[in-house]
Amino acid sequence: MIKCPNCTGELTFSPKDQEVVCQYCGSKFNPKELKARVKMAGEKKEKKEEKNQVEGKSYTCSQCGATLLTFDETAITFCSYCGSQAMIESKMMKINKPDFIIPFSKTKEQCEMAYKKKLSGAWFTPSYMKSDITIQKFRGIYIPYAIYKLEHHGQTSNKGSKYSHRSGDYVYYDDYTILAYVDASYEGISYDLISKFYDKYSTAIPYNFKKKEDFNPNYLIGYYADAGDVDSTTYDKDALKVTENDITKRLKSNSTFHKYGCSNPTMSLDVTERKTGMFPVYFLAIKNKENERINYAIVNGQTGQVVADLPISFGKYVIGSLVLALIIFILIDNMITLTPTNVTFFSIAASLMSFIISNKQASQINNHENHINDKGYKSIDKTKKRNKYGTFKYIWKEIISVIIPTTVLIVNPVKDMYYYGASLISLLFVLLSFYDLVKEHNILTTSKPPQLEKRGGDEREK
Ligand SMILES: [Zn+2]
């Protein structure tokens, strides 16, 4: 227990007060002025002691291998990444002291409210995601981030080309080289250093880096922290790309550059500074009861922004579509007469729509399941195993439901029976493919439990 200097009661950092508060006597302390309550460690240099590490009690999840730290007497009873209750308390663990910290400024209650609000309009979301038991499991975790500073002070050169004149069969263009002096400075471009924290979530909840503080361990009291497993240089190229793109965009929107049809500028950019920080997140992993995968709900502990996986409940989907089908049927019945050709066209239109969505989802599933755009994950993925998700698996039902009615339209039989028969079969496959669409959506809005992706040779276990 981290003790209050006045009464030896339990201390925690309060996001509401931005102070360390005693749970017993109510004393408040400025975290910057309070003597570090969390153990700091480091090399002893001659006289001056350089404290460059923070020590906490570590808990490792025996299911997915995640390691979380606490800095007070709080025991970690379940894993925030996979929901498993098999947390093994292990030795004290030291993590490198980060340069900055963004303290929690939203309370757990505010986080729960923000999440509830996000889900209030999501009718098709399974009820277990909205239950109080689930929502109580949000935990505040400090996540390590790499923070970049990039500068460009100097010349950039753009190549441009502009129509000059025409002479006979020839069109002449003048080429230009346009030089510009760019004075740009970017600070606070940041990337999370945890492979289990998918980049698609971290990019959805950006932080306001201006409200950072110099790191002080007192901010950690009452929260978990993740030691991180991604190397802090992993995102060098991405940070360069972000700044380069921004400079390019600004230059090209300039009227002169625009007039001469300028190409992208050439410039030399370098990472000026790479630091690390701890950023606050409320994390919740929910086991999806239909496909045994994990839904994540994540709330930014600074801004209160929510990113949550919203799968569709099959039960709610069936009821919803029946109601919708009834309404559509009544509308159509009043507007157009149901001729055999109309019905056939309707089924073709429905299957084409399903075809387009399914095709798109198939490629998204491939990206999601293989972490195609997830640099942090890929940087520590040693197996490099990829499962190819072929598109055909997802669209064969749509193909059947288009081919059958189209053939009937081409053959153009005399009897109406053929039209109705073809439409009936087609619509049946359309219904099956809609069912698949929901299934695909639920793959996209859930993730494989991290234990299935557990990689061999975690360096932290050595
Ligand atoms: Zn006290």
Ligand SMILES: [Zn+2]
């Ligand atoms: Zn776990």
